[in-house]
Amino acid sequence: MFDLVIRNGTVVDGTGQPAFTADVGVVAGRIESVSKSPLSAGRQELDAEGLLVTPGFVDIHTHYDGQATWSNTLSPSSAHGVTTVVMGNCGIGFAPCRPSDRERLIQLMEGVEDIPEVVMTEGLQWNWESFPEYLDAVAAIPHDMDIAAYVPHSALRVYAMGERGANREPARPGDLVQMQTLLREALQHGAMGIATSRTIVHRTPEGELIPSHDVTEAELHALAEVLRDERRGIFQAVMDLDEEGVDEDFDLLRRVATRSGRPISFSLLQPLNHPHVWKRMLEKLDEASSAEVPISAQVFGRPVGMLLGLDLSFHPFSFHPAYMEIASLPLEERVNAMRQPERRARILAEQPIDNGLPFLAHLVRFEWMFELGETPDYQPPLDQSIAAIAAREGSSAQAVAYDMLLKREGRNVILLPRANYNDGNLDAALAMMRHPRTVLGLGDGGAHCGVICDASLPTFMLTYWARDRATDGLTIEEAVRALSSETADAVGLHDRGRIMPGYKADINLIDHAALTLHAPEMVADLPAGGRRLHQPATGYVATIVNGELTRRNDNATGVFSGRVVRGAQPAPSAAA
Numbered sequence: 001m002f003d004l005v006i007r008n009g010t011v012v013d014g015t016g017q018p019a020f021t022a023d024v025g026v027v028a029g030r031i032e033s034v035s036k037s038p039l040s041a042g043r044q045e046l047d048a049e050g051l052l053v054t055p056g057f058v059d060i061h062t063h064y065d066g067q068a069t070w071s072n073t074l075s076p077s078s079a080h081g082v083t084t085v086v087m088g089n090c091g092i093g094f095a096p097c098r099p100s101d102r103e104r105l106i107q108l109m110e111g112v113e114d115i116p117e118v119v120m121t122e123g124l125q126w127n128w129e130s131f132p133e134y135l136d137a138v139a140a141i142p143h144d145m146d147i148a149a150y151v152p153h154s155a156l157r158v159y160a161m162g163e164r165g166a167n168r169e170p171a172r173p174g175d176l177v178q179m180q181t182l183l184r185e186a187l188q189h190g191a192m193g194i195a196t197s198r199t200i201v202h203r204t205p206e207g208e209l210i211p212s213h214d215v216t217e218a219e220l221h222a223l224a225e226v227l228r229d230e231r232r233g234i235f236q237a238v239m240d241l242d243e244e245g246v247d248e249d250f251d252l253l254r255r256v257a258t259r260s261g262r263p264i265s266f267s268l269l270q271p272l273n274h275p276h277v278w279k280r281m282l283e284k285l286d287e288a289s290s291a292e293v294p295i296s297a298q299v300f301g302r303p304v305g306m307l308l309g310l311d312l313s314f315h316p317f318s319f320h321p322a323y324m325e326i327a328s329l330p331l332e333e334r335v336n337a338m339r340q341p342e343r344r345a346r347i348l349a350e351q352p353i354d355n356g357l358p359f360l361a362h363l364v365r366f367e368w369m370f371e372l373g374e375t376p377d378y379q380p381p382l383d384q385s386i387a388a389i390a391a392r393e394g395s396s397a398q399a400v401a402y403d404m405l406l407k408r409e410g411r412n413v414i415l416l417p418r419a420n421y422n423d424g425n426l427d428a429a430l431a432m433m434r435h436p437r438t439v440l441g442l443g444d445g446g447a448h449c450g451v452i453c454d455a456s457l458p459t460f461m462l463t464y465w466a467r468d469r470a471t472d473g474l475t476i477e478e479a480v481r482a483l484s485s486e487t488a489d490a491v492g493l494h495d496r497g498r499i500m501p502g503y504k505a506d507i508n509l510i511d512h513a514a515l516t517l518h519a520p521e522m523v524a525d526l527p528a529g530g531r532r533l534h535q536p537a538t539g540y541v542a543t544i545v546n547g548e549l550t551r552r553n554d555n556a557t558g559v560f561s562g563r564v565v566r567g568a569q570p571a572p573s574a575a576a
Contacts, residue, residue: 004045005042006026009024009049010050014498015500031501046509051509051510054480054484054507055484056082057487062087064445065094068143069094069137074446076534077145079456079536085148085445088150090196091154091194091195091238092210093109095130099126104158108210118528119526122530123527131191144556146506148192151182152195154212156194160182170215179223184229187233190565195237196220227262228261232567234264239253239267241278250266250281264294269304271419272422275422282297299432300441302378303421305417306416306418307416310410316363316364316398316405322343326343331411332409338402344402352364368417368421371415376520378460379426380415382424386414411521433474440461452533453520463516492569495571500572512539516538517535521535546561547561
């Protein structure tokens with residue numbers, strides 16, 4: 001008898017082949033049978049007639065490094081069909097870490113990933129020092145999905161070099177040897193590889209560049225050599241995508257991949273200020289592929305930027321002195337104060353205080369601000385920008401933005417695309433997704449608590465690209481493959497991402513016609529009463545992790561069947 005039988009569903013198996021109707025039988029957390037004929041009875045059965053049956057989705061770019069140590073639930077990802085996450089991206093994380101460096105790593109996470117310091121100070125138990133001990137601490141907590149992790153380069157550097165590492169001094173030969181020893185130990189205990197960042201955007205709360213920012217090529221080679229010698233692990237990287245330095249950075253990563261033979265994955269977008277760099281990067285990926293260099297890019301299927309609002313971290317008036325006077329008031333009191341004509345006039349007449357934040361200039365780019373709405377629109381027409389509305393109404397963009405923020409009792413949200421929307425459409429994002437050397441990533445689940453909520457990408461992919469824009473977008477088979485087998489294979493998790501015998505029973509049942517992505521909302525569920533953005537979805541009838549139902553009808557079941565994934569996993573045929 002099967003442990004679970006899913007009957008009469010439309011199976012989209014993750015390989016890209018056409019969907020078909022079948023029963024799926026599960027035994028001991030694995031898919032035992034996929035049959036177009038009725039299967040025998042199961043101890044538990046689910047009727048999937050009229051529903052999609054897909055693999056669980058694999059999100060390879062998250063920052064649940066803290067949340068995984070204090071929470072059973074890795075939301076918002078778990079609300080969007082995700083059954084495996086990879087964390088430790090961008091070189092930021094909490095292990096290895098000496099007790100004396102805990103505050104430093106918290107500050108790095110706060111500055112780079114917008115997670116409040118008080119949340120981490122309250123939530124992190126620090127019952128680890130080494131990276132293997134960190135994985136053990138995560139594994140000791142039941143979770144609603146599988147978790148894998150990179151070694152974060154900045155944490156590794158600080159552990160090996162102390163203050164010199166934090167200050168970005170060049171590593172000495174002894175420092176490199178210690179980093180190599182620590183990385184080797186981490187790989188042997190289950191690390192997925194190492195992650196680093198070279199972008200100027202990633203800074204501490206004081207504006208300092210992070211430890212890994214401008215390390216020497218010799219240091220990158222030393223780390224990659226460990227991956228080569230161990231014959232395992234991915235090198236994940238973030239770099240600046242500007243006209244001046246992007247070729248140099250890409251060529252650097254290519255040399256590292258060539259010498260080590262290990263896969264390198266970097267983030268690729270269409271930046272607002274550098275709209276054509278992505279095309280050159282795709283050409284360079286083609287050149288690397290022709291030379292059999294294992295380098296690929298992580299891309300995103302909708303605009304990347306910021307969400308602005310009175311209930312969020314930032315909005316266009318965050319640094320206006322007359323607003324800052326009331327910024328600490330509860331939302332209702334702030335809204336009432338902002339509705340007073342005198343306060344409104346003062347705020348609109350002021351210039352923001354320049355605090356040196358790199359994104360400050362974007363808070364006045366009203367030509368790129370749009371009302372997201374209760375039914376979020378991620379492809380808004382350019383004539384619906386705040387600047388365009390102001391021009392039509394004979395008003396100022398500041399006044400339009402001010403009134404827009406006060407809608408819905410101050411809970412209205414403004415979308416500010418900073419990438420992937422230069423042409424007022426998502427055609428560039430589609431072209432990047434279609435390239436053979438790219439995979440989906442950059443959802444950043446667990447991070448940017450009051451600025452973005454891009455962990456909802458799977459639902460957007462299934463609704464916008466594979467349903468609402470199916471004529472020139474993606475087929476459902478293409479979208480599911482991009483969310484499951486392609487991302488799983490990209491990080492060496494070959495045992496999941498497919499509805500096929502022998503594979504892990506990580507499965508979604510989805511009402512595709514009714515699937516809906518709702519507006520982001522703030523929830524207060526972090527340690528110390530911390531708040532973060534959550535974006536709910538409806539239409540996920542069931543999510544199954546390791547053969548057990550973790551979610552039913554868009555709600556958690558209280559089952560936590562996820563596990564820590566230790567290193568690459570072979571496909572079932574290879575395991576046999």
